[in-house]
Amino acid sequence: KGEVAAELLRRFEAEPVPKLQKKIGEVVAKLAEYVCDKDDPRGSLAPGQGCGWPGLLEMVFRMADPSSSPSKEACESSLRLLTALVPTLKDDIVAAKQQLGQILQLGLLHADLKIKTAGVLLICEIVGETDKKAWAPLAQTAGVVVQVLTQLAAANEEEMLQECVQSLIDVASLEPDFFKAQLQLNMEPAKFMATVARTREGIDGGLRNLALEWLVTFVEKRQKWLTKNCKDYHGLVLQACMDLMLEVEDGQEELKAWAERMDDEEGEEDEDELFHAGEEAIDRVAEAVSMETLGQALFQLIGHFCAQAPWQAKHAGLAAIKQTVEYVEEKAHVDEMTKMLLQHVDHPHPRVRYTALHAIGQLANDQAPTFQESWHQTVMPCLLKKMDDECDRVAAMAMSAFVSFGEELDNSLMAGYAGGFMQKLVAKLQATKHRGVxxxxxxxxxxxxxxxxxxxxxxxxxxxxxxxxxxxxxxxxxxxxxxxxxxxxxxxxxxxxxxxxxxxxxxxxxxxxxxxxxxxxxxxxxxxxxxxxxxxxxxxxxxxxxxxxxxQGIFRSLKLEEIAAADPQNQAPSGHQNDDEDDDDAYIQVSTGDGKLVRVRTTKFEEMMQSVQLLHTFVTEMEGAYFDWVAPTAEVLVPLLSSTDEISMLCDEVRGIALQTWSLLIKSARQGGEERNQGTGLAQELLKTGLMHTFTVLEKNQEPEMLSETASGITECIKNVGPGILGPQEVQQLVEKAFLLMEQ
The missing domain is CATH 1.25.40 (Serine Threonine Protein Phosphatase 5, Tetratricopeptide repeat)
Structure with missing residues (x-):
């Protein structure tokens, strides 16, 4: 092991090809995770001494220092190796203050942009991995970091710039205080990020998106501090969001494709990616910052964009209303937004009309029922008219907005509008072939x-x-x-x-x-x-x-063993199962309660959940009339009452609803038995069976949430069986079990 480690260091130092040197560095970093693990010193190359790998940091520090590195390529490779070693050796690296300081100072001031970039990445890694006391001295490098970003942008080195911005996003998420002093001094790196996000020519869309992500991440992490210390920040980030929302395709072919696409079809998220990024970002900002703080800048920008002639600007302004109206509290502001939306429902461009109607639907969801009460006389006739829009996708959105508006409309008001809308909707159903309409x-x-x-x-x-x-x-x-x-x-x-x-x-x-x-x-x-x-x-x-x-079908969907047996993956020879499965289609190993283990697809649990919920509804609504189906239903549910798996909550969820349904079966058995003069024998038997299986699970699982849910289910079972059913001995056993659970 020691010989391998020594040879790796020798080869790293001697390798003249930068690409290969970096690959060797990756191997060194991976081996260091094992031999330098302070929590498990068994892999150490020098037990009881330093980092566990003698000579490692000494060599990396020497080669990462531009003044002693054999070449600028070796210097960059070594800086990147040092960055990769931070999670494993952060204490040792930070402790070497003088060496680290010289490496960073010379690296950031070096003429080579690759070395500068590697220096920025090293700073970000140290800040992200260490506590504030350790990284605090590095806060003074923030200004130089911004200079490096600016130089990378000027040189059009987008790949390295993207790498730096991604690392700075991580810092903003983990240690946002790193940027405070620099932001107070000159609003950097916020101004730089905003410039990148807003630059439409010559910058990759992915990089623009990342720059906006940094701005939004910092808002989410330090919105109170920003409100107090950087009052211009919110306007800066909102402007960046809005500028990205201008990025929508303008050609006739693109418009035709948009008009023909159904709202539920895939592909929408792949189009106009920057627009959607801006939309999501402005929503996150509005959620993070109070409308009291954000409102003035937001409303000014919306007004400014909606007043411009290009349809993309109006589209962006209306989309901003849609994304932020949830957070608007003052009725006067809601009314202003509504007026602006209504002014654009007849705009010549279908995407502007569509977004105005979409926003009206969002308003109806977020500001109900006040919005409906105040605006129904204007909005309802508008929606009725727009159902005849020449663009089917816009007409369908008018109907979608009506659904949102109408669901929260007072029934006496809806009765007045119903005739006109029913006439229109029936006519549409009879005339259109458009699936969305x-x-x-x-x-x-x-x-x-x-x-x-x-x-x-x-x-x-x-x-x-x-x-x-x-x-x-x-x-x-x-x-x-x-x-x-x-x-x-x-x-x-x-x-x-x-x-x-x-x-x-x-x-x-x-x-x-x-x-x-x-x-x-x-x-x-x-x-x-x-x-x-x-x-x-x-x-x-x-x-x-x-x-x-x-x-029949519901019962089939609840039989774990039959589900497992019918799955082609489970019929494959051992070791030949297809591992290339979607995460959503992963399998879990489930114990059925009688000791059998079966392998079940997670998607089948979703189907099982729906089936048990259906049974729950049937028994709830039918009560004693369900009596004839109580016994076969109980037979199917019994395995679910005691099913367990080791790695997910799926069994807990199904078991929880199954126990609730079981308590209702007890009630149905009691009521149905009494109605048919058959007594309460079936209800008693169900109670005993249910308690036996649930107690078995309680002995295996001590999760407080699961215990609480199960105890609640047991309570309902006892209540529903009615008085005079449990004997003294059964009551005593129950009480003893309850006290035992309380102690646990």
Whole structure:
């Protein structure tokens, strides 16, 4: 081991090719992690002596010092090696104050930009890895660091500049105080970063984004200090955000592609990346800084951009409203923003109209119900008109804004508008082939039904057949959301008009949902789950005829062993499983409670969670009417009550909802048994079984949160079984167990 280490140092020192020298340096740094580990001295090359690798730092210090390094290339390689050694040997490196000081001083003042860059990276690493007392003397280098950044920018050395800015972001996140003195002196490096972020020509977009990230990170970490000591900083960062938000494609082909893209299709985030970066950044700034501090600069900038002639400037101003309106508290400011948005809903450029409507929808979400109460007389007619926009994507956004606005509108007000909107939405459904307009039309109808409830009956007979048609004929790959929204709307209409009117159609809806072939990540899955829950909520005990077919599929999705056996990955020979799986599709090893271990995909747990939640809803809504299905449901849930895994919370989540459902099964068994004159035997048996399995888990898992949730579930089980069921001996056992848990 010692010979290998010595040979590595010799080769590093002698290697004339910079690229190879740096690679050897990476190996040296990696070996140092092992041999210089002070928490585990077993790997040390010199037990009880210094850093554990005699001669390492001595050689690196000598070669990193420009005055003693054999070449400028070797100096840069050594500075980078020293930087890589900081996490392992920070105490030894910082302790060598004189040597370190000379290395940094000469390195930062060196004529070679690569050496300057390596010096900046070394400073950043030391500041990030050590405590404030250790790095405090380095704060005086901040001014020189800014000079290096400026020189790199002037020389168009973007790769090195990007490396430096990324390291400075890490410092701003970990030790933002490093920059305080320099910011107070001359607002650097904030001014430099803002200049880079705002420069449209000759600078890579990724670098501009990084510069903005530094500005925003510092705001998030030290917003109170900035408010007190650097009052111009907020205006600087807001201007940088807004300038990035000007970066939207302007060609006819790009506009055509934008207009034809659906809101739910991938690719939007890949277009106009700098615009989206600016959008996200201005949201983060508004969240970090109070509107009292930020408001004046923000509102001035929005007004300035919206007043400019180019559509991109107006688009940026409206997008800024959309991103920040959540944090606006004064009604006068909300009203001003609203007026500005309404002024642009008829702008000639579709993206400006779209963003104005998008922002109105955001306003409706963030400022409800005050916004609706104050502005419905202006906004509702505007949205009705914009549903006929010549650009389908804009028309769909008008409907989306209506959904947000309408959900929080008083039902008496919605009743007054319902006729006009229903006429428009039905016409749209009948005339358009645009998937986005269809989806939002259906959602809008569902909102009207949900708000005016019984008064929706007059529209029911005209709408329900159309929804059935969509469910039957919208079978294309891209029409899953349309079918899902149709199911959603059917169930919302059922809730609105009530059981008597809805019952004949409910059966058809459930049959259609059951016939739907679902993929693992199918968007319809959540829609179908929620629609099933709403239908059950509407029908209550009359939901019983639909249970036999529904429960078959639900029960299948909850059997861990069958799920594991059906997975092709688990059928592969041992050692031949495909390791190239998505993180979301990772596997976990699960104990089923009876000692069996099965390997289950994490995505299957999400499906299981939905299935147990469905059962929870069915039992809650049907109560005693669920009696005939209590025993088979309990049989499926028993393994989940005691399932555990070692590495995730997934089992805990499923087990928690399974225990809640179990307590409801006990209640259903008691009520159903009494209604049928069959007594409470089944309820008693369920209580005993449930307690036995949950106590088994409690003995294995001592997590306070899990203990609390399980104790709560046990309490509900005991409450729901009713009085006079537990005997003295069972009560005593329970009390003893409770005291034992309290002690733990």
């Amino acid at each position: 269809r989806e939002e039309s259906i959602t809008s109808i569902g909102v009207i039904a949900g708000v005016i409830e019984k008064d929706f009956s007059q529209y029911y007979d005209g709408i329900m057949p159309m929804l059935k048609q969509f469910v039957m004929h919208a079978t294309g790959e891209k029409e899953n959301r349309l079918r899902g929204k149709s199911f959603e709307c059917m169930s919302l209409l059922g809730i609105a008009v009530g059981k008597e009117k809805f019952l004949p159609d409910a059966g058809e809806a459930i049959q259609a949902m059951m016939r739907t072939q679902l993929q693992d990540d199918d968007i319809q899955r959540e829609y179908i789950k929620e629609a099933s829950e709403r239908i059950c909520h509407c029908l209550k005990k009359d939901f019983a005829p639909f249970l036999p077919n529904l429960l």
